[in-house]
Amino acid sequence: MSGLVLEFDSGLAAAKAVPPLLSVTAVTVRYRSGSRDVTAVSDVSLDLAAGERLVLLGPSGCGKSTLLRAIGGFIRPATGHIELKGEAVLGPSPERMTVFQEFDQLLPWKTVEENVAYGLRRARGLPRAEAREVARNWIGRVGLADFAHAHPHTLSGGMKQRVAIARAFAIKPRLLLLDEPFAALDALTRRRMQDELLALCEDTQVTAIFVTHGIDEAIRVGTRILTFSPHPGRIIASHKVSDDERRRGSRAFAGLEARLQEKLFDGRDNADV
Amino acid sequence: MSEQTLAAAPAGTGLLPRLAWRRLAVFTGLLGLWQAYALWLGNPLLLPTVDTTFAALWSGFASGELVDRTLASLRVLLVGYAGGVAVAALLASFAALSRWGDDALGVLTSMFNPLPAVALLPIALLWFGIGMPSIVFVIIHSVAWPLAVAGHTGFRSVAPTLRMAARNMGLSGPRFVVEILVPAAFPQILSGLRIGWAFAWRTLIAAELVFGTSSQSGGLGWFIYINRAQLETPSVFAGLAVIILIGLLVEGLLFRSVSRLTVQRWGQEQS
Numbered sequence: 001m002s003g004l005v006l007e008f009d010s011g012l013a014a015a016k017a018v019p020p021l022l023s024v025t026a027v028t029v030r031y032r033s034g035s036r037d038v039t040a041v042s043d044v045s046l047d048l049a050a051g052e053r054l055v056l057l058g059p060s061g062c063g064k065s066t067l068l069r070a071i072g073g074f075i076r077p078a079t080g081h082i083e084l085k086g087e088a089v090l091g092p093s094p095e096r097m098t099v100f101q102e103f104d105q106l107l108p109w110k111t112v113e114e115n116v117a118y119g120l121r122r123a124r125g126l127p128r129a130e131a132r133e134v135a136r137n138w139i140g141r142v143g144l145a146d147f148a149h150a151h152p153h154t155l156s157g158g159m160k161q162r163v164a165i166a167r168a169f170a171i172k173p174r175l176l177l178l179d180e181p182f183a184a185l186d187a188l189t190r191r192r193m194q195d196e197l198l199a200l201c202e203d204t205q206v207t208a209i210f211v212t213h214g215i216d217e218a219i220r221v222g223t224r225i226l227t228f229s230p231h232p233g234r235i236i237a238s239h240k241v242s243d244d245e246r247r248r249g250s251r252a253f254a255g256l257e258a259r260l261q262e263k264l265f266d267g268r269d270n271a272d273v
Numbered sequence: 274m275s276e277q278t279l280a281a282a283p284a285g286t287g288l289l290p291r292l293a294w295r296r297l298a299v300f301t302g303l304l305g306l307w308q309a310y311a312l313w314l315g316n317p318l319l320l321p322t323v324d325t326t327f328a329a330l331w332s333g334f335a336s337g338e339l340v341d342r343t344l345a346s347l348r349v350l351l352v353g354y355a356g357g358v359a360v361a362a363l364l365a366s367f368a369a370l371s372r373w374g375d376d377a378l379g380v381l382t383s384m385f386n387p388l389p390a391v392a393l394l395p396i397a398l399l400w401f402g403i404g405m406p407s408i409v410f411v412i413i414h415s416v417a418w419p420l421a422v423a424g425h426t427g428f429r430s431v432a433p434t435l436r437m438a439a440r441n442m443g444l445s446g447p448r449f450v451v452e453i454l455v456p457a458a459f460p461q462i463l464s465g466l467r468i469g470w471a472f473a474w475r476t477l478i479a480a481e482l483v484f485g486t487s488s489q490s491g492g493l494g495w496f497i498y499i500n501r502a503q504l505e506t507p508s509v510f511a512g513l514a515v516i517i518l519i520g521l522l523v524e525g526l527l528f529r530s531v532s533r534l535t536v537q538r539w540g541q542e543q544s
Contacts, residue, residue: 072437072441074437074440091440092437092440092441092443093441093443094441094442094443096441097441098437098438098441100434100437100438102432102434104432104434104435105434105435105437105438106438107435107453107456107457108457108539108540108541109456109457109459109535109539109541118442119442122442122443122444123441123442123443151538151539151540152540153539153540153541154540164438171442
C-alpha cells in the first residue's frame, strides 16, 4: 500500500531532472460575458509528473473547469502557456482525452461498442477489427459487456459515463482529463464509480487531472489536491493524499476532509455560493 | 435492460396496426364525403364521383399514358431533388466550417427562400429554353434553400459537448461534418428532406402546368392541364390522385422507414 507513496515521492525527485509531463505556466483565462471580460482563471501555474492524479477542487465558478478546458486545448489562455512533454498545447488532441460531465458526449447513433471503437479508429488510427477487439475489452472492464450493442439513450446516466470513461481509457491518452464526470449521478452510483475509476487508474498508471467540487471525491481519486478560490480562480493550497487518507471512513480521511473544508471556506461568505 | 425492452415495445406490434387503422378510417371517411357530395351535386364536369375517377385512373394506367406521365414527372423530380440536396449539403457544410460560409448562407437563404420557385420560371426559360433543364433548375431552387436552412439549424443545435468530444478524437473539416454533424443533426435534416420533397412536387406540377416539358414527354402536370382543356374532369382528378398516392407512398414507406431506422432507434425522436 505504501508503495504508491514511495513511487509518488520518487516521481517528485525525478521531476527535478526530467521535465514534468505537463507544465502550466502563469495561465490566465478570460472570456467575454455580454459586454465585459470575466477572468475565470488568474495566473495559475502547476506541474504534473507522470503517474500523478491531480484533483482541482473548488466551489462552483472558481474556474477549475475552465482551466481543464484550456489544458484540453478547447480554450486558448489570454496569457501564459501550457506544455505537454515540452510541446505547446494549441488545440484538442487525443493525447489529452477529456471525459465530460454531460451525458451527451457519446454519439447517440452508435452502440456502446461502436462508440468506443470509433474513438480508437479516429484517435489512434486502429483498423476496424482491432478497434472492435480493444473496445470489447474495455467495455468489459467497465462492466458493460451485456450492453455492448445497446444505444446510449437506453442506458442510465452512470452507464453512459462508464462508456465515456472506457472510450477515453481505450485511446490511452498521455493525460486523462475528467471534468466532474460524476456530478450528475446519484450519490450511490457516484461512490461506486469513484472506486471503479480509482481501480482503473491504479491498473493503468494513467496520469490524470480530475475536476470536482466534492471534497470526499477529491480525496478518494487524487494523489494530489489543489484547492481553488473563486472569482477569479487561483490556487490556494496543495495537499498530497496518502494511502491512509484515501481509505474511506478512516480517521485520516476525515482529518484531511476537515482540513480541506477549512481551506476552501476559510471564513469567506462568498465561498459557499 | 428493462428500460430497453420498454422502449422497444411500443414501436413493435402493439401501436402500429392501431395507428394504421385510424389513418385508414380517416381516408375512407374522406372518400365517402367526396362520393356523397359528388352524387348530390350531379355535375361530373365540376366534380366527378369516386368511381368515375377510379375508372379514369384505371384506364389511364391500362392505356399506359398515365404510367408514362408519372415516370416522366418522377424522372425530372428525382434529378431536381438530388441536385437540390447536393446544393444544400454543400452550402450547409460550408456554413458549418467557416464564418464566411455561415454569413453567406444567411444572406442567400433570406434572399431566395421566400422567392417562389415558379417566379424563376421565366428566367429559367430564357436561360435553358423549354424542357427538362428549366424545370430541374426551379426544382433545385425550391429544394436547396429550405433544406440548407434545416441542415444549418440542425448543425447549430448539436450539443457543444458532442462537438468537443469529436474534436478531442481528432475530427475536423469535412469528416467532422459527415461523421458527426450530419448524424447528430439528422432529425432536422430528415424533416428538411421531407419539406424539400413536398416543395419539389409542388414546383414540378406548377411548372408543368405552365408549359409542360414538351407535349410528348410531359409529366403529370401536363396530363392534368391537357385533360382540363378537354373537359375530361375525371382524368384531371385521376392525375391529382396519382400525385397524392405517390406522396402517401413516399411518406409512408420511405421517410417513415428511414425515421424508424435512424432517429427513433437512436433516441433522438420518439416514435
